[in-house]
Structures are given as structure tokens and as C-alpha cells.
């Protein structure tokens with residue numbers, strides 16, 4: 001699976017690996033969502049603990065969003081993104097990791113004009 005880095009205000013795209021030595025040859029990307037946020041960074045991680053990777057997007061001067069995997073082979077079909085926080089930043093980097101050791105993924109965001117934020 002490959003998620004494209006998006007261009008400005010375009011939907012995020014998903015490319016599923018074809019299982020060959022040329023893993024994305026002939027693959028057509030699917031839109032993850034019809035949201036047209038100005039996404040500059042993405043990360044995958046199981047943020048709701050159901051075993052499926054979820055998508056977190058870092059957006060430029062818009063709320064950062066999370067898209068929970070629906071558990072099917074079309075993992076974001078029909079999924080509506082949710083704003084993570086009301087913070088508005090020029091997010092350019094997103095990282096997921098369990099920084100407090102409680103077993104849940106935490107989120108770190110970086111932007112060129114704000115301190116690094118952890119959620």
C-alpha cells in the first residue's frame with residue numbers, strides 16, 4: 001500500500017501494492033476522501049486500537065484530521081475525516097508513536113512557525 005503525498009487541495013490517494021517486483025505498476029490510485037484539505041504530511045498508525053492502520057493528515061492552515069480505517073479492502077471508502085483538534089497550524093510533519101507508554105499511539109506535529117505539538 002502506498003499513500004501519495006498530496007498536492008495542494010487535492011484528495012489523498014491510495015495505491016494498493018500488486019504483489020509483484022514492480023509493486024505499483026498499472027495501479028490506479030483511489031481517493032481516500034473527497035476532503036480537499038491542503039495536506040502536507042501523512043502518517044499511518046492504528047490510532048483506535050482495532051488492528052487496522054488509520055490515516056492522519058497534517059494540513060496547512062487547516063485542522064489536522066484522522067480517517068479511521070473501515071476494516072475492508074477499500075479501507076477509507078465512506079469514511080468521514082475528523083478534526084483532531086481545533087489547532088490551526090502549518091503542519092508539515094506528522095509522527096505517531098507511543099510516547100507515554102500506555103499502549104496507545106500519540107501524535108506529534110511539526111510546523112515551521114510553531115513549537116512541536118504533542119496530542
Ligand SMILES: [Ca+2]
Nearest residue numbers: 046048050052
Ligand atoms: Ca485502526
Ligand SMILES: [Ca+2]
Nearest residue numbers: 098100102104
Ligand atoms: Ca500513548
